[in-house]
Amino acid sequence: MEIKIIMTKIIIQKIVFGGKGLSKLEDGKTCFVPYVLPNEEVEIEINKDKKNFCEATPKKILKLNKYRIAPTCKYYTICGGCDFQHISYEYQLKLKKEALEETLNRIAKENIQVEKIIPSSGELFYRNKIQLKYNGEKLGFFKAESNEVVDIESCPITDEGINKAINFLKKFLKNKNFIKEIHIYKSSTEKALLKFITDEYFELNFEDFKENFPINLSAVAIYKKHKKLKTYGTPFVFEKVNQYTFRVSIDSFFQVNKYQIGNFINEVLEEIPEDKSLIVGDLFCGVGTLSIPIAKKVKKVFGIEISKSAVKDAKYNARINSIDNINFYEIIADKAGDFLFGFNPDILIFDPPRTGLSKKLIKKVLELKSLRKVIYVSCYPPTLARDITLLKEGGFKLEKLKMIDMFPQTHHIEAIAVLNKL
Ligand SMILES: C[S@@+](CC[C@H](N)C(=O)[O-])C[C@H]1O[C@@H](n2cnc3c(N)ncnc32)[C@H](O)[C@@H]1O
DSSP states (O other), X not given: OOOOOEEEEEEOOEEOTTSOEEEEOXXXXXXXXXXXXXTOEEEEEXXXXXXXXXXXXXXXXXXXXXXXXXXXXXXXXXXXXXXXXXXXXXXXXXXXXXXXXXXXXXXXXXXOOOOEEEOOSOSSSOBSEEEEEEOSSOEEEEBTTSOOEEEOSOOTTXXXXXXXXXXXXXXXXXXXXXXXXXXXXXXXTSOEEEEEEESSOOOOOHHHHHHHSSSOEEEEEEEETTEEEEEEEOOEEEEEETTEEEEEETTSOOOSBTTTHHHHHHHHHTTSOOEEEEEEEEESOTTTTTHHHHHTTEEEEEEEESOHHHHHHHHHHHHHTTOOSEEEEEOOGGGOHHHHHXXXXXXXXXXXXTTOOOHHHHHHHHTOTTOOEEEEEESOHHHHHHHHHHHHHTTEEEEEEEEEOSSTTSSOOOEEEEEEEO
């Protein structure tokens, strides 16, 4: 099919959730453009023309916003990883705050303002984890909205140690087209875990690999799709955050911004009163990152988590942090409704993936007579807003909204919403 390319000039009105600039074309059609800023005059090429909107690529910025800066990364706009590198950090935070408030206003009819923004002390080199794609020739990230691999030598938002490993891996991958992805995670205690996602089993000379790997390697595991085929080494690392130690196994989740994990814990802790009569439930608890610090302030904590590996870590972490008023359960949150009644929780914490909470879970949560407060941590404002709407219908009021920047140089937002029962 022939694609008609149309060149035109537009003025960007605002940045919308998702990080793109919005403008109106002469015929009134809405146009979305990446890598721009409000009030910029831009020459664009329309590459997707739909009935109600179009998408375009910026070809030339004719009038620049004063917050535009030169991106750090040489792959910027080619690699699909970052989309805010052309924006000063201060202005990135402002745009995210506005996008979060606008999403809550549009979907949940909330006029709330973000009360506190917690910037990342490191705007670069903050990621402790990356997932590289390999196509038999190129090792890197996907292009934006594509499955084409962009070959990279390094990534400026990723930990410098992990960056050193990229070139080593490129040499190792020669003649190993069956490897499709490599996941690297480096802990604050300077130990790494590596995953190979492969189409076929292969033997690794682990001692030799470890000896030559540029960072201290704890384990390597080989997976075919989601099935773990083989593990070499010690399949966990330790994280030290504030006064806490967390064991994180190769299949468990841990927060990705190494500079923000301590702040993240503190911001949630601040919302929990010190009260030895309180019972707190932490749904989507991971390895106990939030539950363990919270247990020191209250009578009892219970954590719910889908991952067997994370639950095992959480139980272990309670022991090594000398916490005995806590229990962790391997349950799918969706099915945890009836289970919650056995605890009579006063406070519930939710930190779900982008999909948010199920209607079924929210319905059960709203039946809990004891529940006074909900602390909802979200990495995806549209589902946060959708779920807040349901919680409000059930008698809760959104009292406070905070934003902790976990993902500098990208449009991604992490929000902490506090709701109280009226
Ligand atoms: C965003 S992480 C938050 C973890 C934890 N709060 C932390 O800060 O480390 C989400 C967690 O939810 C878990 N999870 C995903 N889907 C789930 C589900 N349906 N039921 C229970 N847990 C789930 C994941 O395994 C992951 O550990």
